[in-house]
Amino acid sequence: MKKDVDELILYPREWVDETSSRVHEVVHRWAQKEIIEDRLAYTHHYETQFDEKRKSLSLTIGLQKLTLPEEYGGGGWNTMQHVPGVVTIVSEIARADAAIGVISAMTYSIFGLIASERNRKDALTKALAPMFCGNNLATPSVMLPGAGMTGEDTPLFMGRALPVSIEPAAGGYRLMGGAMRPLACGHMADLYCVACTDKDGESCVAFVPAEAEGIIKGPAVKTTGLNACRNATISFDGVRIPEEYVLRDPNMLATLHIWINLYLGAVSVGSSLNFFEILRDWAESRTIKGGTPMKENPLCASVLADVAEEIALSRLLLYNMAHVFVHSERFGAVEDKGMFTFAQMIGSRIQKSALLAINRGMELMGSAGYAKEWHVEKHWRDVKTIQSALCGVGAGVPVKMDIARFFFDCKEV
Amino acid sequence: MNHIDEFCVPHEYISPMEKHLRRVLRNWVDTYVMPNRRLYDEDWKDHHLLEPAFDRLMAGLGFQKAMFPPECGGWGLGKSDYLFRAAYAISEEIGRGDTGIAVAFGVTFWPIFTILIDPYENMRLAKELAPLYCNTDKAFFAANAMTEPQGGADIENMELLKGKTIRTTARLDGDEWVINGHKLWPTNSGGTGKLFGVPCTTKPGSDDPNDFAFIFVPAETPGVTQSSPYEKAGMAADKNGDIWFEDVRVPSWYRAHGPGTDFIAFYQLISLGQVASIAFLTGAMMNLYERLYEFVSTRTYRNKPLKEHDAVAAVIGRIAGDIDICRILGYEAAMIGDRRRMPYGDPITSERTVGRIRNIKDFVSDRAVENFGTAMDILGAYGADRDWDIEKHWRDIKIVQLWMGGKQLCQMEAARYYFNCKTL
Numbered sequence A: 001m002k003k004d005v006d007e008l009i010l011y012p013r014e015w016v017d018e019t020s021s022r023v024h025e026v027v028h029r030w031a032q033k034e035i036i037e038d039r040l041a042y043t044h045h046y047e048t049q050f051d052e053k054r055k056s057l058s059l060t061i062g063l064q065k066l067t068l069p070e071e072y073g074g075g076g077w078n079t080m081q082h083v084p085g086v087v088t089i090v091s092e093i094a095r096a097d098a099a100i101g102v103i104s105a106m107t108y109s110i111f112g113l114i115a116s117e118r119n120r121k122d123a124l125t126k127a128l129a130p131m132f133c134g135n136n137l138a139t140p141s142v143m144l145p146g147a148g149m150t151g152e153d154t155p156l157f158m159g160r161a162l163p164v165s166i167e168p169a170a171g172g173y174r175l176m177g178g179a180m181r182p183l184a185c186g187h188m189a190d191l192y193c194v195a196c197t198d199k200d201g202e203s204c205v206a207f208v209p210a211e212a213e214g215i216i217k218g219p220a221v222k223t224t225g226l227n228a229c230r231n232a233t234i235s236f237d238g239v240r241i242p243e244e245y246v247l248r249d250p251n252m253l254a255t256l257h258i259w260i261n262l263y264l265g266a267v268s269v270g271s272s273l274n275f276f277e278i279l280r281d282w283a284e285s286r287t288i289k290g291g292t293p294m295k296e297n298p299l300c301a302s303v304l305a306d307v308a309e310e311i312a313l314s315r316l317l318l319y320n321m322a323h324v325f326v327h328s329e330r331f332g333a334v335e336d337k338g339m340f341t342f343a344q345m346i347g348s349r350i351q352k353s354a355l356l357a358i359n360r361g362m363e364l365m366g367s368a369g370y371a372k373e374w375h376v377e378k379h380w381r382d383v384k385t386i387q388s389a390l391c392g393v394g395a396g397v398p399v400k401m402d403i404a405r406f407f408f409d410c411k412e413v
Numbered sequence B: 001m002n003h004i005d006e007f008c009v010p011h012e013y014i015s016p017m018e019k020h021l022r023r024v025l026r027n028w029v030d031t032y033v034m035p036n037r038r039l040y041d042e043d044w045k046d047h048h049l050l051e052p053a054f055d056r057l058m059a060g061l062g063f064q065k066a067m068f069p070p071e072c073g074g075w076g077l078g079k080s081d082y083l084f085r086a087a088y089a090i091s092e093e094i095g096r097g098d099t100g101i102a103v104a105f106g107v108t109f110w111p112i113f114t115i116l117i118d119p120y121e122n123m124r125l126a127k128e129l130a131p132l133y134c135n136t137d138k139a140f141f142a143a144n145a146m147t148e149p150q151g152g153a154d155i156e157n158m159e160l161l162k163g164k165t166i167r168t169t170a171r172l173d174g175d176e177w178v179i180n181g182h183k184l185w186p187t188n189s190g191g192t193g194k195l196f197g198v199p200c201t202t203k204p205g206s207d208d209p210n211d212f213a214f215i216f217v218p219a220e221t222p223g224v225t226q227s228s229p230y231e232k233a234g235m236a237a238d239k240n241g242d243i244w245f246e247d248v249r250v251p252s253w254y255r256a257h258g259p260g261t262d263f264i265a266f267y268q269l270i271s272l273g274q275v276a277s278i279a280f281l282t283g284a285m286m287n288l289y290e291r292l293y294e295f296v297s298t299r300t301y302r303n304k305p306l307k308e309h310d311a312v313a314a315v316i317g318r319i320a321g322d323i324d325i326c327r328i329l330g331y332e333a334a335m336i337g338d339r340r341r342m343p344y345g346d347p348i349t350s351e352r353t354v355g356r357i358r359n360i361k362d363f364v365s366d367r368a369v370e371n372f373g374t375a376m377d378i379l380g381a382y383g384a385d386r387d388w389d390i391e392k393h394w395r396d397i398k399i400v401q402l403w404m405g406g407k408q409l410c411q412m413e414a415a416r417y418y419f420n421c422k423t424l
C-alpha cells in the first residue's frame, strides 16, 4: 500500500504538540477534500473558489485567528511551543495551495512578531485583532527591504534598501516614500506590514491599514505564480498611523525576517510535498523503452532520488529552524543577529531545495509536467515566485553577505 | 560590451544572407512581438493578438516559403549548404522575442524536411504541398505528430527502439493509406495545423525500420479530429492538443518515401529540431541579457548599482558568459549539421551527429533553465513580474529542456556515442 507522505518524508513529530497534531488532521482533511481531490475544478474556477476555500479554512475552521492571544478573541497559539505546530499546518495548507499558504504565512509571521509571548506588543495586537478575529477574510501584505534605485542614497537594512521613512506627527507617525514591491498581496491587502526607517536611519516596522489615506497603489501586476495573491507596487504619501502601529526596536525587522523565512519555508516545503505525491503517481505507472517502468530505469531512479533527497532534507531543515527559534535563548539571543543569519541561511536553502526538487522532477514528467491539468506547473510557479521575492534583490548575494558578516566578522560587505 | 550583437559570432561560419535575415527578423520582432508579448499568455486560446504577428512573419515577409525550392515558389533554403546555420539564425532572432512563436514557426517546416533535404527529396509531394505554404497571404501551420499517449520519448529514441512502440497504424488499401491512431502534444495542433506529418507503423510492435512510415495527412481529411488546445505553463503562442485518426484515407503517394527511407528521412528531424531548440534558448537568453542589463544598471544593493557590487557582478558575469558560450555551442551544433555534405562531415542521422547535437542541446537547456531562474532571483521582488519579461522566458523555455524525448534521452544518446554503450 502506498504510504502517506508524512510517513515517508519524516519530520520530528515529537516537536509538534498534541493539539497541533489534531488541528493538522483537520487541515489535512480540508486540503484533501476541498482542493486536492478536486483540483481540476479548483484550477478552472480559481478566481472564485480561492476565496471560498480560504473562507472555509480561515473562518469556518478558524485558522485566521489561530496565533492571536485568546484575550483578544484569537486561538491562543501565541506561545513559542506552538511554532512547530504552526509550521506543520502552514505546510499542509500549501500542499493544497501555496497562495493560501502564503497569506497564512504572512498572517502568522505578523502575529509571531507582535503577539508571541516572548515579545508582546499588546496595544498593537489589540488594535489589529478585530480585523483578524472577525467574520471576514483579512489579508496582510509584508513589505521587506530590497532593491534601491541608482542615484538615490537610501537608508539600508543589512545592505537592502529601505525607501519608506517615518516621522513623528501629532499622536503618531507619518509614512513617506516607497515604490516598494511587497512579498505578495500588495493589491488586495487589508493591512500592510512595512519595513521602514526613522529619521536617524534606524530600521523599524510599521503597520498600515489599507483604508488609511495616502496609500498609493499601483495596478495589479501579473506574476509567475501566487496568482491569487494579487500584488502591486505600493507607496506612501504622508500616511498617518497611530503611535502604537510602529515598532521602533531595531531588532524587530530582523525578527520579522526570521518569522517570514520560517513560514514561507513551510509553504514551499508543503508545495513540494504535494509535488512529490503527484510525481510518485506518475512514476508508478509511466513506462519507457517500450515497457520498462520508468522508475526502474537507473537514470530516472537517480532523478527521483534527487527529488526525494531535496524535499526530505528541506523538511528536516525547516523543523530544525523552528526548533532553534523556539529555543533561541539556548542558542543565543535574537539580538546578536545569529538567529537572523540562521533563518536567512536555512530559509534560502529551503527555497532552493524545494525548487530544485520540482525542477528536476518535472524532467521526468515530460509534457504532463508542463500542462495545467497536472498541477505540477502551478507548484513550480508558486515556489519560484516565493523564492525570488524572498531574495529581495541580487539573488543569493545579500544572504551570503549576512552569513559572511556573522561568521567572519566582515565589516565592509 | 554595448549590444547583444556583440555576443560571439563565428564569422567564418555564417552565411552571406544571415545579416539580412537577422535584420528583417529583428525589425519584425521589435514591431510585432515586443509591444504585445506581455499579453500573449491570456491570448493562448484565441490567438487574436498573435495572428497578425504570425501572418506578417510567415506570409507577409514570406518566411514560410523559405524551405521550398524555387521551382515550387520557395526560397530554396532546404537545399542550401547553410541550411542549419540559417535555421539557427532565424530561430534565434524569433526566440529572442518569443520562443512560443519560434517553435510554432519552426515546426511548420519540420515534417516537410523529410521530403526537402537531399538526398531524401520527394519533388512530387513537395510540388503538391508547396502551394499551401507559398501561395497564400495567411500564416500556414503544419505539425509533426510523433508523441502518443503512452510516451513521446520512445518514438524519438530511434536508435534503440526503431519505431517499435508506435501504435498509430498505416495500412495500404489499394492506392490509399488508411491511418488509425491517437497523437498528442504536437506543436501546431489544437486547431491551428492544416497539415500533419504522421509517423506510423505498418506492422505494430516491429523494430524493423522498413515498417516505419511517415505519411502526410491534411487536417481536413475525413476521420481526423483535433481537440481544443491544452492550457500550459507557458508557450502560449504554440497550441498543443490531441489528434485522433480514425480510418483516415490519404493517397498512397502521401507517404514521404517508402520502406527504410522514411525511417532515415524522419531521423534527420531529430538533429534539426535540436539545433532549432538551441537557437530558441540562445535567442531567449540574449533577451535575458537585455532585460537584466537594465535592471542591474538601475537598481542597487548597498546603494551601489547591482552590477557594481563584486558578488552580484560575479553572478551576472557568469550569466552573460554562459550566453556567449552557449552561442558558440549553438553555432557549432548548426555547423555539425551543415558539414553533412563535406568530406569531413557526417550524415545528420549518424550516431555521432545525433549524440553530439543532443549533448549540446542538453547542456544549453540546463544553462538556460538555471540562468533564467537566477536572473529572476536577481530581480528579487520583481523577479516574478510579467513586466520584466524574464519570468515569461523562464516559463517558456523549461519545456525546451523537456521536449523531444526529454532530458534523460539526450543524456543517454550522448553517452551512447561517447562511450559506445550498447544497451542504453
Ligand SMILES: Cc1cc2nc3c(=O)[nH]c(=O)nc-3n(C[C@H](O)[C@H](O)[C@H](O)COP(=O)(O)OP(=O)(O)OC[C@H]3O[C@@H](n4cnc5c(N)ncnc54)[C@H](O)[C@@H]3O)c2cc1C
Binding pocket: A286, A287, A288, A289, A294, A297, A299, A300, A363, A364, A365, A366, A367, A368, A370, B107, B143, B144, B145, B146, B147, B148, B149, B150, B151, B152, B153, B154, B156, B157, B184, B185, B186, B187, B235, B238, B240, B399, B402, B403, B404, B405, B406, B407, B408, B409, B412, B424
Ligand atoms: C510546448 C510543447 C511542444 C511540443 N511539440 C511537439 C511536437 O511538435 N511533436 C510531438 O510529437 N511532440 C511534441 N511535444 C511533446 C514532447 O516532445 C514530449 O512530451 C516529449 O518527447 C516527452 O514525451 P512524454 O511527455 O510522453 O514523456 P515520456 O516519453 O513518458 O518520458 C518520460 C520521461 O522519461 C525519461 N526517459 C525517456 N526515455 C528514456 C530513456 N531511454 N532513458 C532514460 N530516461 C528516459 C525522460 O526524462 C522523459 O521525460 C511537445 C510538448 C510541448 C509541451
